[in-house]
Structure formats: C-alpha cells, structure tokens
Amino acid sequence: MQNDATWHVDLGIREDGTDTGANAALRLPEGTELKAHGHAKRHPDDPVQNRVGEELAAARALNDLARQLLRKAAHEIEEATHVPAHPHP
Numbered sequence: 547m548q549n550d551a552t553w554h555v556d557l558g559i560r561e562d563g564t565d566t567g568a569n570a571a572l573r574l575p576e577g578t579e580l581k582a583h584g585h586a587k588r589h590p591d592d593p594v595q596n597r598v599g600e601e602l603a604a605a606r607a608l609n610d611l612a613r614q615l616l617r618k619a620a621h622e623i624e625e626a627t628h629v630p631a632h633p634h635p
Contacts, residue, residue: 551575557607559600564588566599568607578618582610 556571568584584606586599616633623631 568603570607
C-alpha cells in the first residue's frame, strides 16, 4: 500500500533592528495545526547580515515544529500501544 502526502509549512519572518523572529505553522491532514516560533538576536557590534538572522530564526522555528511533531507522534503511538514511545529525531 502506498500513501503519498504533501504537507505545507507556512514560515513568516520579521526583522526589527537586531531582532529577527520566525513563525512556522503546519496544518496536518486531520486538521491539527501546529505553531512554532524561533528567534535570533544580532549583537550590536556584529556586522549586519540579515540573511543569517533569518536563517537562525527560521531554523529554530522549524526545530520547534519538528519537536512538536515528534511529541504528537509519540502520543499517538502510546494511545495505540499503551506502551511509552520514544521516537528518535
């Protein structure tokens, strides 16, 4: 049995001076929506490299989203098996 799926992550990034924030959202096929946030702060003495702040904030938001998805999967495994689940990242 083959089951193909496509999931889309919405990722928004905002910059305000030395602060960069990223918000990620994932809507799963059954309707669950996961939301995550990432943040990066540039030291005032560092050169302005907007892309680096965006990459750090986005990576942190996506990392948070991945951890939430792993917790959700573990919970669903535990509900089905009644055994503690520890899926590997």
